[in-house]
Amino acid sequence: MGEYRGERDLWLAEFQEAMLHDEKHASDFEVHLKLSNGATYPYLGQVGFVDNRVDVETGTITVRLNFPNPDLLLLPGQYVTIEVVDDSLTPLSVPSESVQFDQGGHFVYVVDSKNIIEKRYIQWYQQLDTVFLVESGIEAGEQVVSEGLQKVKPGSSVLVSSTNTDSPAVAKVTTEG
Numbered sequence: 708m709g710e711y712r713g714e715r716d717l718w719l720a721e722f723q724e725a726m727l728h729d730e731k732h733a734s735d736f737e738v739h740l741k742l743s744n745g746a747t748y749p750y751l752g753q754v755g756f757v758d759n760r761v762d763v764e765t766g767t768i769t770v771r772l773n774f775p776n777p778d779l780l781l782l783p784g785q786y787v788t789i790e791v792v793d794d795s796l797t798p799l800s801v802p803s804e805s806v807q808f809d810q811g812g813h814f815v816y817v818v819d820s821k822n823i824i825e826k827r828y829i830q831w832y833q834q835l836d837t838v839f840l841v842e843s844g845i846e847a848g849e850q851v852v853s854e855g856l857q858k859v860k861p862g863s864s865v866l867v868s869s870t871n872t873d874s875p876a877v878a879k880v881t882t883e884g
Contacts, residue, residue, distance in 0.1 A: 736754055736791050736792065737751055737791070737792040738751060738752035738753060738754065738772055738774075738789065738790070738791050738792075739751065739752075739789070739790040739791075739792065740752060740774060740781075740787050740788070740789055740790075741787060741788040741789075741790070742780070742785075742787055743785065743786045743787065748774065748780065748781075748787075750774055750775045750776075750777075751774075752772045752773055752774040752789075753772070753773050753774075754770065754771075754772060754773075754791075755771040755772060755773040756769075756770065756771035757769075757770050757771075758770070772789065798840045798841070799840070799841045799845060799846075799847060800835075800838040800839070800840055800841070801815060801829070801831075801838060801839045801841050801845070801851055802837060802838055802851075802853050803834070803836075803837050803838060803839060804853055804854075804856075805851045805852060805853045805856070806829070806831070806839050807856070811828055812828050812829075813828065813829050813830075813831060813839075814826055814827055814828045814829060814844075815827055815829055815844075815845065815851045815852070816851070816852040816856065816859055816861075817845060817849050817850060817851055817852070818849075818850040818851075818852060818865060818867055821864075822864055822865050822866065822867065823862060823863070823864055823865075824852070824859045824860065824861055824862065824863050824864075824865055825861060826861040827844050827845055828844055829841050829842075829843065829844030829845060830842040830843045830844055850867060852865075
């Protein structure tokens with residue numbers, strides 16, 4: 708946990724520096740607002756400030772967002788929902804059952820073009836109900852083993868019995884021989 712928090716603090720520091728120097732990354736985010744009645748606010752917001760401290764009680768970070776309000780639709784104390792979109796990320800999702808962990812970290816088994824198993828360590832940034840969102844370690848279109856994990860090991864030859872069309876492709880394998 709401490710290592711992840713360090714990476715997050717480093718990212719926040721880089722983001723704040725980018726904002727101060729008006730670099731591109733500070734404007735990579737699209738900030739959308741939904742009003743309490745569910746209607747989408749017609750103007751995009753901008754990130755104005757990101758605090759460099761994480762509240763240890765809640766795990767939250769203070770962020771100030773600025774929205775134009777020419778029609779006076781936004782009122783003090785009004786409840787809204789914020790959605791922040793970062794187009795610089797191209798998320799890959801991997802089924803949770805495909806992700807394993809050892810002393811080296813989180814990894815998946817990938818089937819290469821010759822149907823040989825490779826062990827790949829991955830960097831993930833979020834775990835949802837049934838998937839991990841992966842930052843690095845695999846590429847879109849690669850086949851990740853999702854079934855038959857107990858039968859495979861790095862370097863073994865496998866038969867892919869079916870694949871999914873998701874990105875990366877999910878492979879169900881059986882061992883050859």
